[in-house]
Amino acid sequence: MQVEAIYSHGRIEFTQPLRLKHDYVRVIVDVPDDEIDSQIPQYNLPTETISRGQAMLEQYKSILNAPLPPDADLPELGAEYQERLEAIDLRAQIRKEQGRPV
Numbered sequence: 001m002q003v004e005a006i007y008s009h010g011r012i013e014f015t016q017p018l019r020l021k022h023d024y025v026r027v028i029v030d031v032p033d034d035e036i037d038s039q040i041p042q043y044n045l046p047t048e049t050i051s052r053g054q055a056m057l058e059q060y061k062s063i064l065n066a067p068l069p070p071d072a073d074l075p076e077l078g079a080e081y082q083e084r085l086e087a088i089d090l091r092a093q094i095r096k097e098q099g100r101p102v
């Protein structure tokens with residue numbers, strides 16, 4: 001079904017009221033080419049700032065891709081943390097028994 005809508009300040013509003021069955025509906029929007037601003041903002045940052053940002057990005061990537069330590073090298077769980085894990089498991093079990101998503 002095709003309906004007419006207007007884009008206004010980041011929102012798409014139907015020109016006529018339309019009642020949908022669900023809160024979220026995937027749509028395809030046909031925007032005229034002459035309405036698209038093709039200018040990409042250019043930021044004239046100092047080279048020092050760019051290199052610092054690139055270094056931070058590389059550091060985060062290395063942390064993200066670092067191998068996990070062997071289980072034997074991990075510290076023991078504290079009593080409080082163990083209680084939290086048990087509470088999470090109990091909550092999941094109760095939700096499952098009630099037929100709710102876990």
